[in-house]
Amino acid sequence: METYLHLTQIILLLKSLQWLWQDRKDYFAAGNLTIYYSPNQKKSENFRGPDFFVVLGTKWNQKRKSWVVWEEEGKYPNVIIEILSYSTAATDRGEKKQIYQDTFRTPDYFCFDPYTLEFEGFTLISGKYQPIETNEQGCLWSEQLQLYLGIYQDKLRYFTSEGELVPSPEEAASKAENKAIQAENRLIQERQQKELALQENEQLKAKLRELGINPDEM
Incomplete structure (x- = not known):
């Protein structure tokens, strides 16, 4: 976790999705939670902590303290969002992106800088990340979430396929x-x-x- 802006952004993404999917019990979403993915099934090696991620087609269990791939039927996140900062941007766009592409095989990957409001997204096509094109409103479509992501009042927010803002519970x-x-x-x-x-x-x-x-x- 970097700053207060990072924290509020992650909470907003999590709470808004939980509100939208309040009747669903087939996903897991978390912020700043460690993912263990060692092929040797060791928590001392091969782990990452995305700022925000969503796993689809899994059991609803908000008591998880981490995401252990070998204990979750080999499932990796369907969507990952990294909240960039000066100290993490290079890693998020480089090393982490490579891991999410080659090892996690995460279909949708997004990066958002809460200070500069830079926002980019990638979707996995034939094993390689390809940039997601913005729509007329400057939003990026997540095929996995079936939602748009875009900037509203300096925050990264979800929008429905019709372009309506997904509200937070408040x-x-x-x-x-x-x-x-x-x-x-x-x-x-x-x-x-x-x-x-x-x-x-x-x-x-x-x-x-x-x-x-x-x-x-x-």
């Missing part, structure tokens, strides 16, 4: 609360309008009676 709760308040305000306004209409109607009837006209017979 954003979703705030939006729901605002909708409830708006609905309540509409009801209050409608009630006030009905009361005003009744008052105006009674006033009109009163004037008609003053003129000797029975409004009930009209």
Whole structure:
């Protein structure tokens, strides 16, 4: 872990995905968790700690303290996201990228710099990483997640295939609360309008009676 920006970015990626997939139990997502992948099944060798990764088609178990490949049916991450910094950028774009391509065979790999907002993604084609092209909004498609990734308010965020921002749980709760308040305000306004209409109607009837006209017979 490098800085507060790194921490908040990782938490945002994790919580937003958990909110979106709250009904799914067939994946595992984690931040800054060690992956052990030694062919000799030794935790003292061959390990990496991606900033954020997602494994699909696995058992839901948030109590994992690490990801041990030989204990997880040989599964490696389907998606890895590295949050770059001055001290890690070269490794993330070089040595780690090579490992994720050749050993992990991770289909989707993304790098994001929270300071410069540089963002790039790669997808595995015929065993080699190829750059993912941006769409018109500057987002990159993750075939594994079936989501776009793009920058919104200086943060790396998920977007649906329709381009809608995937909210964090806090954003979703705030939006729901605002909708409830708006609905309540509409009801209050409608009630006030009905009361005003009744008052105006009674006033009109009163004037008609003053003129000797029975409004009930009209």
